[in-house]
Amino acid sequence: MQAGLSKAVVVWLVCAALLLGIPAAASANSPYDGYIWNSRSDSPSINGYLYKDSIDGYDLPSGPFKAPEDIFINDNNSIYVVDSGNNRIVLLDSRHQLIRVYGDEEGPGKLNGPKGIFVKNDGTLYVADTQNRRIAIFNHDGVFQKEIKAPDSPLLGANFLFSPAKLVVDKRDYMIVANDGTSSGLLQIDPNGSFKGYFGSNMVEFTWQRFFVRLFATDEQKAQLAAVRPQEFSNLYQDQEGFIWTTTLGTEYNQVKRLSAVGVDTFNPDWTQVQNRKKYGDIFSYGSFDIASFVDLTVDDKGIVTALDLSTGKAFQYDKVRSLLFVFGGLGTQNGLFQTPVAIDQTTDGSIYVVDKTRNRIDRFGTTPFGDLVHEASALFVDGRYQEAKEPWRKVLEMNSNYDLAYSGIGKALEKEERWGEAMAYHKMARDQYNYSQSLKEYRKEWLRENFHIVFISIIVLFLVLRFGVPLLRKQWGRWMPPKESAQGNVTERSGS
Amino acid sequence: MELLSNTRKALLHPLDFFYDIQFGGRAKWSHAGILLALMVIVHMLRISWTGYSFEGRESYQVSFLFESFWILVPWVTWCISNWAVSAILDGEGKFKDIVVSSAYALLPYIVLSLPLALVSQILTQGEYTTYYGIYTFIQCWVIFLFLAKVKILHDFELGKMIWIILLSLIGMLVIWFVGFLIFGLVNQAVEFVIGIVKEVQFRL
Numbered sequence: 001m002q003a004g005l006s007k008a009v010v011v012w013l014v015c016a017a018l019l020l021g022i023p024a025a026a027s028a029n030s031p032y033d034g035y036i037w038n039s040r041s042d043s044p045s046i047n048g049y050l051y052k053d054s055i056d057g058y059d060l061p062s063g064p065f066k067a068p069e070d071i072f073i074n075d076n077n078s079i080y081v082v083d084s085g086n087n088r089i090v091l092l093d094s095r096h097q098l099i100r101v102y103g104d105e106e107g108p109g110k111l112n113g114p115k116g117i118f119v120k121n122d123g124t125l126y127v128a129d130t131q132n133r134r135i136a137i138f139n140h141d142g143v144f145q146k147e148i149k150a151p152d153s154p155l156l157g158a159n160f161l162f163s164p165a166k167l168v169v170d171k172r173d174y175m176i177v178a179n180d181g182t183s184s185g186l187l188q189i190d191p192n193g194s195f196k197g198y199f200g201s202n203m204v205e206f207t208w209q210r211f212f213v214r215l216f217a218t219d220e221q222k223a224q225l226a227a228v229r230p231q232e233f234s235n236l237y238q239d240q241e242g243f244i245w246t247t248t249l250g251t252e253y254n255q256v257k258r259l260s261a262v263g264v265d266t267f268n269p270d271w272t273q274v275q276n277r278k279k280y281g282d283i284f285s286y287g288s289f290d291i292a293s294f295v296d297l298t299v300d301d302k303g304i305v306t307a308l309d310l311s312t313g314k315a316f317q318y319d320k321v322r323s324l325l326f327v328f329g330g331l332g333t334q335n336g337l338f339q340t341p342v343a344i345d346q347t348t349d350g351s352i353y354v355v356d357k358t359r360n361r362i363d364r365f366g367t368t369p370f371g372d373l374v375h376e377a378s379a380l381f382v383d384g385r386y387q388e389a390k391e392p393w394r395k396v397l398e399m400n401s402n403y404d405l406a407y408s409g410i411g412k413a414l415e416k417e418e419r420w421g422e423a424m425a426y427h428k429m430a431r432d433q434y435n436y437s438q439s440l441k442e443y444r445k446e447w448l449r450e451n452f453h454i455v456f457i458s459i460i461v462l463f464l465v466l467r468f469g470v471p472l473l474r475k476q477w478g479r480w481m482p483p484k485e486s487a488q489g490n491v492t493e494r495s496g497s
Numbered sequence: 498m499e500l501l502s503n504t505r506k507a508l509l510h511p512l513d514f515f516y517d518i519q520f521g522g523r524a525k526w527s528h529a530g531i532l533l534a535l536m537v538i539v540h541m542l543r544i545s546w547t548g549y550s551f552e553g554r555e556s557y558q559v560s561f562l563f564e565s566f567w568i569l570v571p572w573v574t575w576c577i578s579n580w581a582v583s584a585i586l587d588g589e590g591k592f593k594d595i596v597v598s599s600a601y602a603l604l605p606y607i608v609l610s611l612p613l614a615l616v617s618q619i620l621t622q623g624e625y626t627t628y629y630g631i632y633t634f635i636q637c638w639v640i641f642l643f644l645a646k647v648k649i650l651h652d653f654e655l656g657k658m659i660w661i662i663l664l665s666l667i668g669m670l671v672i673w674f675v676g677f678l679i680f681g682l683v684n685q686a687v688e689f690v691i692g693i694v695k696e697v698q699f700r701l
Contacts, residue, residue, distance in 0.1 A: 431553065433551075440550060441623065444619055
């Protein structure tokens with residue numbers, strides 16, 4: 001009896017554990033399906049990021065957020081939220097507890113519709129105080145330091161309106177500002193507030209249509225034409241090495257750029273070559289007929305870029321060499337989807353924060369085990385440590401055999417091991433014609449070296465056959481079928497004409 | 498057997514061959530049929546045998562219908578249009594001769610593209626000039642045979658031959674346009690009839 005009772009207890013405990021365990025597993029279900037773009041089409045993948053939780057400010061002493069526009073996370077994982085609708089900046093610590101509020105007190109430091117923020121390592125805040133048409137600077141303790149008003153320069157043109165939206169501050173303390181309505185490039189403003197020139201302008205593409213219209217139009221007609229302007233930058237980000245990354249609106253390719261110190265894109269190769277142009281985001285309409293409009297991006301210390309696309313509501317993550325790793329998010333009302341995603345940033349532990357302006361909250365996403373595995377493999381791979389990356393890539397393939405990048409990675413490792421035949425097979429599975437061809441070249445060389453005697457002998461045999469065998473055969477043929485030959489031989493008399 | 502010896506002659510002495518084919522019933526419909534079937538088969542084999550360095554499509558990505566459609570339809574419309582145009586403008590060629598010799602004009606592709614596909618297995622993208630050079634050579638040869646065929650069959654001067662070829666190409670476009678038109682109208686008519694039948698069924 002006693003034994004039976006204890007057995008029943010065990011059974012009940014197991015049942016309870018199962019019941020508790022199943023919802024825990026089911027919560028891993030996500031409102032979006034993982035996929036990546038292969039060389040030809042999209043293919044299902046495992047999610048690399050899943051929704052964790054949200055910060056909406058209701059449980060903070062500062063109250064709920066209202067139409068937040070931007071987020072900045074510093075090296076200590078403190079979070080600065082640009083709470084635009086409340087005209088303030090909210091500073092949270094890494095556990096999402098309130099530390100301080102900036103710019104909400106009456107006085108010279110009062111913010112009005114701020115849209116962007118940058119925080120230096122010493123804690124100095126630079127706020128793009130858009131509606132006040134200035135950049136407001138606060139020290140770490142929340143004391144207003146000074147403001148940068150509209151710079152004055154003939155280069156800016158007569159119609160210039162200073163309306164800073166996003167900014168970063170570089171090592172020289174120059175402010176690099178994305179100004180609403182300025183398409184000539186980013187503004188460089190020195191610490192004294194004077195304009196030091198444009199930085200990293202986008203280029204206007206040559207089109208034959210425009211060329212011919214310009215060629216034949218009269219001066220009056222030319223004046224009627226809409227001016228062709230380069231695309232405007234929508235956002236910018238400064239990575240740990242000091243490179244400035246930008247996102248561009250209104251173009252189908254190379255929307256993500258890394259600008260060098262002189263403002264040249266070093267992330268995408270020469271954009272004038274059509275084959276170098278990379279379409280970031282969804283390649284053709286995947287549930288939406290818009291082209292991708294990237295509004296923000298974040299770059300981690302390994303060079304992995306996560307860019308946020310407003311038109312599909314998805315975040316796209318790329319490695320250092322522009323290969324797509326993960327896509328997550330989407331438009332909708334479930335947790336994990338967004339309504340108006342406007343800003344993205346990440347903490348050092350790899351959590352990604354996305355600001356949803358319409359829902360007045362900030363969603364946190366964490367990596368899945370698959371995501372961690374791909375990151376591990378990719379980090380080794382982009383550093384050229386192909387052999388070390390091989391094992392993680394194999395594990396990636398065990399979980400998801402559709403992940404082309406893993407085949408590429410293993411193929412590269414096999415190349416290092418000089419196993420060309422296998423490398424060819426892997427590059428073919430990765431649908432990588434270029435690297436397949438490179439491996440084939442080495443494979444061919446090796447094969448020729450090993451089988452040189454066979455090749456040499458067969459060349460000699462072939463020569464002998466052609467030199468002596470074929471004439472002999474012809475002779476025999478002629479002896480066997482002389483009548484046919486003569487019958488076919490000469491019907492070509494042009495007697496008629 | 499006769500097809501084989503014709504092949505040799507068409508490749509080595511095309512001008513004589515196209516001249517001879519007009520006489521003594523040497524043009525055979527069966528030859529045209531066999532050559533066309535070979536053309537389609539060879540084209541499909543070429544796609545699957547070409548090395549991965551040059552042909553990125555996997556076999557499941559290639560549609561037999563699509564590929565053969567884009568060989569047969571232009572070829573058939575070319576025959577019809579060339580025959581029609583040259584019949585109006587004093588061409589001497591008969592329809593049968595035109596069809597059979599047009600099929601023979603495809604020979605360089607049928608004979609050479611499979612060896613090229615096999616060679617491409619051991620070529621890398623570094624040697625793409627070799628590969629595309631040979632491929633372009635094959636195409637030029639086919640085009641040359643088509644030109645020679647028009648000139649000799651209809652016994653045209655060079656200038657008139659070019660004029661006829663231009664007209665034939667325009668004629669092909671017209672045929673396609675009319676084809677699309679008829680397809681659209683027939684489609685509408687069929688839908689109309691189906692609609693009426695459904696309506697009647699519904700009322701009854």
